[in-house]
Amino acid sequence: MDFDWSVIGGALPYLWKGMQYTLELTAIAALGGLFFGTLLALARLSPIKPLSMFAAGYVNLMRSIPLVLVIFWFFFLVPVILQVAMGYERPPQVGAERTAIITFIMFEAAYFCEIMRAGIQSIPRGQIHAAQALGLNYSQTMRLVVLPQAFRNMIPVLLTQTIILFQDTSLVYVISATDFVGAAAKIAQRDGRLIEMYVFVAIVYFIICFTLSLAVRQLQRKIAVIR
């Protein structure tokens, strides 16, 4: 068996470009997912029945089908929806990279929703009563009292979910987007060096994810002491 690790050196600039896209996708999807996830969580917990039913339905749907299928769905649907919404004559070319961003925001929203829901429900009822007694309305109660505490309690879980998201973004490979794995796969196939490339990719992911998960555990311990 002969290994030629030098192929990685030459590929580094291209791999770095792929990694930049992976990081960008992770960051945008995490922030967007958190934003919409929080809205979904508020909807799920709201006393307005149709709203909570819609949110629950959306979350359950997203969570019961595979991410690969979700990616295919959006890759197909986004141009169609844009065409109808904008009144174009034919479906616009959106591109795999941009579709992936929309997909992951929508998909992660379902997962972040469940985390935020747990976070909101972990706040003692007395907090809400106290806020109401102070004369705060619903949006003030949520914005100033409940959500800040829910975020804080859920920070370790949110970060862990972001690490999972970072790994999951590799699945944009199925729509041929050039993320870190996509870049590595393209070079691996061009040079016929699959072993070296995929082992390298695995090591890079392992180092990043393992380090981050250790950091999250450290943080968890710190937060636990303060409380």
Next chain:
Amino acid sequence: MGISLDWSVFLQELPEGGVFYWEMLLSGLWWTLGVAACSWIIAMLFGSVIGTLRTTDSRVLVFLGNAWVELFRNIPLLVQMFLWYFVVPELVPPLKAWVVAAEPSHAQFLSATLCLGLFTSARIAEQVRAGIQSLPRGQRHAAQAIGLTTAQMYRFVLLPMAFRIIIPPLTSETMNLIKNTSIALTIGLAELTFRTREMGEYTFRFFEAFTAATLVYIAIAMTANRVMALIERRTAVPGYIAGGK
């Protein structure tokens, strides 16, 4: 809307003839369920053993168990799939010889099953460990006090309790496993999502094909949920946890 739906597309034959599109999706479903079932067995076996090792007094065993979990948890499943399919056979010559001679679908099935089985084993090991550690310390001490060996203590006291406690998280891991089988399409395994996309490409009826697959996945998830709930009710320890009344 410029889209017209035609649900009769499932009753049409493929261009090669002889096979209907619904049969094509069904054949994908069997691969999905086959991979899921086989890798579930691997995951439960390895997961139980590794999870148990992590609760023993031996530092070496705990370290090995932890290393196992961290290894599988910190590499994307897609990359693991590539490693099992493209890299492992190259490193194991006899396996390589078999892969070259075997039908592609058999090699894909083996790689996907091993990959998903071991990946899920790390997640199940985590649940098993948590389940054992959630038991009151007295259970362990009582088992030791009546003279059980370590193996007997796990076999008769700790594991029977721990497994009952962790049925709900095992349910969600089982569902994750079924969903994750779709990643096997990246190595060419013709499972449900693969067939769904293929049908879309043949007919341009993406909406109908994806809808069918979505409904099938929802049905699988609901069935798995029901089965696990039934097991949970059957095995509940009376007067313990949220179990039997």
